[in-house]
Amino acid sequence: xxxxxxxxxxxxxxxxxxxxxxxxxxxxxxxxxxxxxxxxxxxxxxxxxxxxxxxxxxxxxxxxxxxxxxxxxxxxxxxxxxxxxxxxxxxxxxxxxxxxxxxxxxxxxxxxxxxxxxxxxxxxxxxxxxxxxxxxxxxxxxx
Amino acid sequence: xxxxxxxxxxxxxxxxxxxxxxxxxxxxxxxxxxxxxxxxxxxxxxxxxxxxxxxxxxxxxxxxxxxxxxxxxxxxxxxxxxxxxxxxxxxxxxxxxxxxxxxxxxxxxxxxxxxxxxxxxxxxxxxxxxxxxxxxxxxxxxx
DNA sequence: CTTACTGCAAAGTCTTTGCAATTAA
DNA sequence: TTAATTGCAAAGACTTTGCAGTAAG
Numbered sequence: 654x655x656x657x658x659x660x661x662x663x664x665x666x667x668x669x670x671x672x673x674x675x676x677x678x679x680x681x682x683x684x685x686x687x688x689x690x691x692x693x694x695x696x697x698x699x700x701x702x703x704x705x706x707x708x709x710x711x712x713x714x715x716x717x718x719x720x721x722x723x724x725x726x727x728x729x730x731x732x733x734x735x736x737x738x739x740x741x742x743x744x745x746x747x748x749x750x751x752x753x754x755x756x757x758x759x760x761x762x763x764x765x766x767x768x769x770x771x772x773x774x775x776x777x778x779x780x781x782x783x784x785x786x787x788x789x790x791x792x793x794x795x796x
Numbered sequence: 797x798x799x800x801x802x803x804x805x806x807x808x809x810x811x812x813x814x815x816x817x818x819x820x821x822x823x824x825x826x827x828x829x830x831x832x833x834x835x836x837x838x839x840x841x842x843x844x845x846x847x848x849x850x851x852x853x854x855x856x857x858x859x860x861x862x863x864x865x866x867x868x869x870x871x872x873x874x875x876x877x878x879x880x881x882x883x884x885x886x887x888x889x890x891x892x893x894x895x896x897x898x899x900x901x902x903x904x905x906x907x908x909x910x911x912x913x914x915x916x917x918x919x920x921x922x923x924x925x926x927x928x929x930x931x932x933x934x935x936x937x938x939x
Numbered sequence: 940c941t942t943a944c945t946g947c948a949a950a951g952t953c954t955t956t957g958c959a960a961t962t963a964a
Numbered sequence: 965t966t967a968a969t970t971g972c973a974a975a976g977a978c979t980t981t982g983c984a985g986t987a988a989g
Contacts, residue, residue: 779914
């Protein structure tokens with residue numbers, strides 16, 4: 654699971670499990686709550702320490718989702734492929750985008766800059782099809 | 797300069813000027829210092845308030861540059877075209893990338909997701925050509 | 940056995956806010 | 965004039981850290 658020379662303890666087991674089972678993006682508060690359900694002794698400070706560790710190992714990414722929800726930071730397990738978070742500024746829905754757009758982007762970036770891209774974070778703000786449609790209709794009604 | 801119904805005051809003038817004249821990305825601390833050079837009465841709280849205002853008006857963007865420098869946030873004036881920050885994880889150099897890669901990306905995103913993209917934030921971590929080369933040479937010496 | 944890891948509480952950052960004084964329009 | 969804006973200080977949110985006890989390997 655993670656033999657990078659670090660100890661496998663109950664709190665860490667709980668935290669990793671929470672992250673793996675989370676569908677959405679969790680902040681420290683939510684991670685702590687859920688980890689406590691598995692092991693009530695888990696302390697918030699340990700969550701911070703463990704997240705820092707996992708981040709350092711490149712197993713977890715830290716996001717801020719454009720600061721739309723204040724300054725909370727969110728965490729997610731790092732996956733094989735790059736993906737972007739596309740956020741609707743109206744309804745706050747977060748869409749995850751991966752696939753060829755991201756793969757091409759990475760290749761283009763490397764060619765353009767000469768960098769060896771290690772990872773890539775992209776957050777897009779906009780209007781989702783529903784909300785854009787609603788706005789268009791409202792504007793039409795105005796006229 | 798900015799008639800969005802807000803008052804033009806000395807502190808605001810100073811802060812905007814600092815942002816406009818900054819080549820690099822500044823955090824609140826640096827903005828405050830530089831604004832104080834223009835108007836010594838400028839208070840940090842005013843800097844926060846003004847940045848929030850400018851951000852709300854879409855004139856300024858807030859970045860965290862991958863949290864490589866702790867949790868400081870950086871600010872820059874919004875420009876016409878999208879651009880990405882490409883950061884070397886070794887030497888910390890920050891390269892700004894704009895142009896056709898970004899333009900294409902935006903178009904691809906809109907087509908793929910159906911979102912009306914309002915803005916786009918991308919931060920890339922990797923090894924710049926120099927550092928990648930150095931690393932490669934070091935590895936070769938090892939062998 | 941050793942030393943990493945943990946909970947706790949206290950201390951640090953960074954940011955926001957209430958308020959009376961100030962000032963742009 | 966008069967409502968927005970400001971400086972200040974205090975409060976708030978989020979995160980880190982020192983320490984002594986605990987437990988993994």
